[in-house]
Amino acid sequence: MTDELPTPQPRETLQGDRLCAQCLQPLVGRTIEREPETGLLFVRCGECGTASALFEYPTATPWINRIKAVIASTLALLLVAVTLGVAGIAGGFTAASSSIAAEAAGQALSETYAASSASAGEEKLGSKWLNSNEGWLATDEGRAALAGARWSPDAIASLMLVGALATVIATPLLLFLSIALSRHRNARRMLMVMVPSLIGTVCALALSMSLESARWQSSRTWASIAAEAHLRFYLLAGVVWFSCVAAVLALVGPTLVASIARLILPARDRGLVAWLWEWRGKPVPRS
């Protein structure tokens, strides 16, 4: 009779990447053991000896990761939509405000002409809708009236009010962009937030100028003369205004939103929007 020793069964080892929960030592290659009382499979860390269970509940982690991926892709799509929205709002409102202001300047020019011809006892030769009086426009008085029409209260009020409305509408979108880019340094963030509004306003400038110039050639009304003289100025004012608004909001946006979040949220809830501070390399305020 021979005493045969039982051949040792090759035991399974851990294959995947897994870290010890205690000391973060990689557990790959460690022997899988079974806890005799519960039958729980575990591996023991080679460094600190901590047992890490192989099966763990809840097993929601993959679903949480999938949800995170869905949220991230939704945010990316939203970012594209917001960028297009900023360009559209900046361009559309710049074109609209310039056009309204040019119209108001034409009205002011026509009224000045009417007042001038009435005081001179002449018969009125032109009105807003009819052909203008080119002869009067060539005089010093006409030239001064045309130059003054640019700053007529109605034109400036239209320009400012439509610009202010566009700013109110665009502000949340610009804040969203500035927060999304808050990981970047100030100068780069400013540039990146300014680009959509700049593209929008410059497109509006080019499109308005080409459309209006066709109108100037076809008819010579007071409105078209005022537009020819002042539209470019109003459009450029829009470009400068939107660029400034975008630059300022890009600069102060993340700080402003973080301050509002700090005001509104109690300390324990700030963890939900911790990225507002973490992306800027700052600790979440606890007070």
Place this chain on the structure above:
Amino acid sequence: MWVARCPRCGHAARWNPRGAREPFRVWARTRALNLRLGVATSAGQAAGIASIAIGAQFVDQHRTLIHFADAPIQDRNEFVFMYLGLGGAAALAAAISAVFFAPHRSMPVRVFLAWTLGALPVVLLLTLLPLSAAAKVRGDVAKAFAEPGMYARSLQLCALVPLFSLFLAYPIAAIWRPIERVVLRRHRLGVRSNLAPSQATPA
């Protein structure tokens, strides 16, 4: 280490209480926050809309506003009735908004938040829209504000509304606090009664 064991087959697995609770905790907090801020901003927006109506009333009845003592009694009554109605509605909405905005802050800060974050954007948007679109509206407003004393009188009356909302917010908060406590306690009891004994893991 917490171990969960299947009552049928005996399979054991590590139970991660933090991992199990955290998503629900985040979800519950987000939901509570969303509800609170939703009520706060909606009420603030209502205050903004009522404020626009007050502004429109001032422009429409600017002569009664400036020369109140000399105005006919019928105009005066109408003006006071409208102002108290609209101002009261705006103040009430702002006070409700303040009660729900940032409960950990002092009441003046909460009223300030209700007016700036809730009402101001609506006021700006809905005021600028007709002003920029219609020259007639612009003309009417300019004509009303060209009258001497219009700015001072309208500012005084407009400033009274946020002040009134501040005084209104204190009693509303005092009434709301016990209601909230009872509702939350009932909710918690309801959640606990639906929990299985095994789910009542220690914190």
